[in-house]
Amino acid sequence: MSVERLQCVTCSRTYDIMDVRYTCDCDGLLSVERSGIIDRDAFDDRRTSRADIDRSGVWRFREAVLNLDKVVTHPEGGTRLYRRNALLFKHEGENPTGSFKDRGMTVAVTQAVRVGATAVACASTGNTSASLAAYAAQAGLRAIVFVPSGKISSGKLAQTLAYGATCLQVRGDFDASMRLVREACDRLGIYLVNSINPFRIEGQKTIIWELLQDLAWEPPDWIVVPAGNLGNTSAFGKALREAFAYGWITRMPRLASIQAHGANPFYRSYRESFATRHRISAETIASAIRIGDPVSYDKAVAAIGETRGIVEEVTDDEIMAAKREIDGMGIGCEPASAATLAGVKKLHAAGVMKESEQIVCVLTGHILKDPEANYRPENVVEIDPTIEAVEKVLSSRN
Numbered sequence: 001m002s003v004e005r006l007q008c009v010t011c012s013r014t015y016d017i018m019d020v021r022y023t024c025d026c027d028g029l030l031s032v033e034r035s036g037i038i039d040r041d042a043f044d045d046r047r048t049s050r051a052d053i054d055r056s057g058v059w060r061f062r063e064a065v066l067n068l069d070k071v072v073t074h075p076e077g078g079t080r081l082y083r084r085n086a087l088l089f090k091h092e093g094e095n096p097t098g099s100f101k102d103r104g105m106t107v108a109v110t111q112a113v114r115v116g117a118t119a120v121a122c123a124s125t126g127n128t129s130a131s132l133a134a135y136a137a138q139a140g141l142r143a144i145v146f147v148p149s150g151k152i153s154s155g156k157l158a159q160t161l162a163y164g165a166t167c168l169q170v171r172g173d174f175d176a177s178m179r180l181v182r183e184a185c186d187r188l189g190i191y192l193v194n195s196i197n198p199f200r201i202e203g204q205k206t207i208i209w210e211l212l213q214d215l216a217w218e219p220p221d222w223i224v225v226p227a228g229n230l231g232n233t234s235a236f237g238k239a240l241r242e243a244f245a246y247g248w249i250t251r252m253p254r255l256a257s258i259q260a261h262g263a264n265p266f267y268r269s270y271r272e273s274f275a276t277r278h279r280i281s282a283e284t285i286a287s288a289i290r291i292g293d294p295v296s297y298d299k300a301v302a303a304i305g306e307t308r309g310i311v312e313e314v315t316d317d318e319i320m321a322a323k324r325e326i327d328g329m330g331i332g333c334e335p336a337s338a339a340t341l342a343g344v345k346k347l348h349a350a351g352v353m354k355e356s357e358q359i360v361c362v363l364t365g366h367i368l369k370d371p372e373a374n375y376r377p378e379n380v381v382e383i384d385p386t387i388e389a390v391e392k393v394l395s396s397r398n
């Protein structure tokens with residue numbers, strides 16, 4: 001059995017896996033690392049098991065996530081892969097609380113219990129807070145969420161409150177909430193479960209592994225992901241690096257991280273070959289990626305480098321047009337998720353992606369997460385309660 005440790009991605013200093021810390025003394029990000037080679041045979045066998053820990057699309061891979069037998073699992077993962085118009089969509093909105101966040105949260109909350117925490121906290125644009133609230137409720141921990149006041153969707157806020165979390169609405173943007181929650185956790189002894197927490201990243205890796213498993217470990221050419229705080233870009237890079245190192249795959253897919261034009265600090269850095277780290281004031285309709293100072297920047301830069309990845313930006317109009325297309329396929333997603341399809345269209349047009357290549361878009365949130373973005377008044381007609389009124393509407397609208 002391999003020994004798990006925390007390791008700084010900047011200076012390589014290591015810390016014990018049970019240390020409650022989120023960054024290195026040098027301020028670098030920490031990563032969970034392990035030695036040795038892990039075999040993937042058991043992962044396929046577990047798909048027919050009836051135990052929750054095996055049915056979970058996260059803990060099925062536990063030797064390469066966090067090697068424990070006692071875990072806080074809903075269970076999560078096991079999300080569908082949809083094939084539409086030569087594209088594949090891995091729908092992470094099908095997780096228990098409706099977003100990919102459950103994959104990282106099951107691991108972070110498991111670690112919180114393991115280190116004896118009694119309260120957990122995060123800053124969130126909405127999906128993380130809902131996930132945290134649900135897993136904390138399951139584990140019997142107090143949950144405190146910091147959200148930018150008036151900046152998260154009503155669906156996500158209501159969901160968070162329903163699971164019983166205490167919600168602190170911070171006057172400021174997401175980045176202000178992030179700074180405050182880090183200070184609060186340091187000073188008040190609360191366990192922080194934002195994606196700066198390296199255990200979150202370990203869980204999010206399994207999006208890629210489950211996808212590869214669904215494709216019989218035959219990697220696609222491209223994996224496309226919405227990019228905000230860069231936790232997924234980081235996790236996907238680590239998942240692919242490890243899958244390749246362990247011999248689970250023999251070819252490396254390319255990552256395409258797609259940002260919204262109004263929240264594009266990573267894209268700006270990419271355009272300058274990452275010479276400068278940008279921090280901006282973010283604005284986009286895609287609230288889940290409305291982030292101007294992404295926490296996982298350093299890990300994401302490495303992920304793009306290791307996968308010959310690219311970063312692209314799309315406008316809000318392109319995002320909403322793509323969302324209508326995904327909704328129109330009968331799949332549906334929240335706006336941020338649609339940045340993937342918008343990005344694919346742009347990269348196809350530019351000749352970066354080829355028609356012959358297999359592309360997987362990772363949809364991160366459920367269609368019901370952002371109710372305001374779904375309403376289409378042109379599809380609603382108020383009528384008198386008569387058959388003539390019905391006929392009139394149907395004949396005027398094919």
Ligand SMILES: [Zn+2]
Binds near residue numbers: 011
């Ligand atoms: Zn360090």
